[in-house]
Amino acid sequence: MKNLYLIAILICGFIFTGKAQTVTGKVIGETAPLAGANIKVDGKTASATTGADGSFELKLTEGAYKLQVSYVGYTTVIQKVSLAKNQTVNLTINLSPKANMQEVVVVSSRKPTKISEIPGTVWVVDGAKIQEQARAGIPFKQTLAQLIPSLDAGPEGRTNYGQNQRGRDALVMIDGVSLNSTRGVSRQFESIDPFNIERIEVLSGASAVYGGGATGGIINIITKKGQDSQPSFTTQVGVRSGLKEKSDHDVRVAQAISGGSKDWNGRIGMAFQKNNAAYGADGKQIFTDITQTDLQYNQSFDFFGSTEFKLTEYQKLSVNAQYYNSGYRGDKDLFLGTNYAGLLSNPSLLEMRNGYASDVDPKTSRANINANYQASDILGGQTLYVQAAARNEQFSFHPFPGQAAIPQRLYSSSSIQNTNYSALKLVLNKDWSRLNLTYGIDADNENFNAQQALFDRTKAFTSGGLNNTTIATIARYPNFRVNGLSGFLQAQVKVADFLTLSGGVRQQRMFVKVGDFVGTAAAVPLAYGVGRTATAIAGGENHYDVNLLNAGLVFKISAPQQAWFNFSQGFNLADPAKYYGQGTYTLAGTNWNLGNSINVGSSPLTGIKTEQYEAGYRYRTGVFNAQVAGFYALSDKNVKTNSTFNIEVFDEKVRNIGVEGSLSLNLKNGFEAGANGLYIKTQKQNTDGTWALQDLTVASPSKIAGYLGYNGKVFGLKAQVFHSFDSKDDIGTGRELKGYTTVDLLGSVKVFTGSLSFGVQNLLNKNYQTIWSQRSVLLYQALAKPETFYYAGRGRTYNLTYTLNY
DSSP, rough: HHHHHHHHHHHHHHOOOOOOSSEEEEOSSSSOTTTTEEEEEESSSSSSEOOSSEEEEEEOOEEEEEEEEEEBBBOOOOEEEEETTTEEEEEEOOOOBOOOOOEEETTSSSSSSSGOOOOOOOOEHHHHHHHHHHTTTTTHHHHHHHHTTOOOOOOOHHHHHHHHTTTBBBBEEEEEEOHHHHHHHOOTTTSSEEEEEEEEEESSSSTTTTTTSSEEEEEEEEEEESSSSSSSEEEEEEEEEEESSSOOOOOEEEEEEEEEETTTTEEEEEEEEEEEEBBBBTSSBBBTTTTTTOHHHHHHHHEEEEEEEEEEEEEEEEEEEEEEEEEHHHHHEEEGGGGGHHHOGGGGEEEEEEEEESSSOEEEEEEEEEEEEEEEETTTEEEEEEEEEEEEEEOOOOOEEEEOSSSEEEEEEEEEEEEEEEEEEEEEEOOSSSSEEEEEEEEEEEEEEEEEEEOOHHHHHHHHTTOEEEEEEESSOOOOEEEEEEEEEEEEEEETTEEEEEEEEEEEEEEEEEOOOOHHHHHHHHHHHTTTTEOOOEEEEEEEEEEEEEEEEEEEEETTEEEEEEEEEEEOOHHHHHHSSSEEEEEEEEEEEEEEOOOOOSOOEEEEEEEEEEEEEEEOSEEEEEEEEEEEEEEEEEEEEEETTOOOEESOOOEEEEEEEEEEOOOOOSSSEEEEEEEEEEEEEEETEEEOOOOTOOOOEEEEEEEEEOOSSEEEEEEEEEEEEEEEETTTTTTTTTEEEEEEEOOOOOOOOTTEEEETTTTTTOOOOOHHHHHHHHHHHTTTTTGOOOBBOSEEEEEEEEEOOO
């Protein structure tokens, strides 16, 4: 409660802070408020930068002024204003795109490109939309599912496992630096607080423009940067609660400072969030996710700093650094029944209970740094882009019961997984009147290791999984190193004013080195005193080469309309940690002898290539926007999770057939409406050549989302709906994922010097089981009763956020 009182005091303090001789207002683009627009006072040093909702504030002396309002890609506006003593003037300034100017993105081709010239499905989620969702209390993964048509329903825990893009893996990046790793840990969206996000660029469909991992598409998170103006500040405080119990409240505080000059700018943003208990629509506390961990009793901190230097008229250097930490901080967890009776036989014993303690708690920790250098008009008029990046991350998991061969009794353990990643990328671009050429080299290195903390079985067993004291640490997966070296060439030819052709090639070689490893079936009994030695599964080295092609055309029907067709290839490398290190063991005397195994020598690492065909149409004006695309994607192999939670690769073709699209209407009187959706069918080919529905643990359900709202000068209100459709597969008699529908209410109101945002998530208090929960039942059904993995969606939840820009 102390946190709630503090927030109330802060909000009241902000509300009753007055400003004299003040110019306030909002800068509006063609479809939404513009975050990051610059407002400069002609002939003065005073300036301001718009916040996420497009608002700004200037304190000036009495007199007449000319305000110069600018934003990249939009025509600069000169706004005259006169201020009398103690006067406050409120303005609404509308900026128009420059002639034939469309939004510019880098996600499609590694260089700034107009959307109108891209032969593919591109979405841009601007900062205003992201902040609107975040300030209303909508979690980040649900926000992405609501706003990105090609992305699945978001899990409500720590993982984004199964949150596919067009039914396949998405490559997630921050400022062009990959968050994906060869080890398939699905925590890419637990990587940054929305407070530090400027916009998100999305390319739907298979692509190799940034390397592997993008068989479903690319999601590039662009962070907020500094402005070349006097220092400006943003303060944000918020609280969220379902009003079920006193423990049902979350708090967040964020602060940013930004500023600079014509040759330098910088920004520092810090965001803190503390979650407590979460409750379903039935009023009961949601079970802890013991598989991939959740965000109850979680504490997160995101520190993000960026700076940019204009070295010369033709050169600039930018550096971004981030530290992100998100982990469990509590003592309440899922009680599995004494001697695991609730887990194994009597699910009525399962309950949330105090008394949890563990030597290893669920956590995500990342430290990133990347530097970008750009030089124009070199080497015969080319532009050079150089990026160097490094990332260190550690993931730890919830204590989880497992089965050891001897003795026949469950044990409890947690894994701790570490990845070190570094990359160097060089891109050159040359633009002639009708030909644009982009080419370059990518080099990256990834090192992975993982340990498994084994807990005292008696304490864990008798406490129902609440007491987890480490008695030994073993290797969880084989250590591995992956080095990648790639070269690529992309060309774009303007055949006529109405027709542009593009095509490219990428050649990539992956060098993989895997360490020796004693399989879990032997290492666990050894740690508990059964046997003394074990034969290791041999490691080794190999490499994987892949050549990837793409081609496309854009037909410009008119200035706001384009149609396109493209063919593109993407690829994934099977997770070495879960692919290798599998083996059967038998105890002979005191040694665990190795039988069959999957090792580097006998089973070279397998890459999965995906080919996609796509046709689409888009229409973009200031009032009405529409985009639709049909796609067909085919891969040559199928990856499945087996009963030991490792993966196997089969020579089975897998295909995705679908349509994604979006419509939006933005009227100048402030009313807005829109809808987006994805229809998808995923199938695998049987041995007789027929097609069957793909396994539900990896296949994506179709979805639709929509909204209706009003965005005025002082007040805004929006209702939004999300629906995930039922889906099924052809395994056995057919299994089904049940869909659900949620409705949210979002709003904001200007309150003197700031804005008060409010939200009601799951307005109708819908009781539903999350998609991830239904998948986890299928994945872990051999281990425990299905009720163990029942994770309800959060019930009706209220949120208040106060944001002050000054």
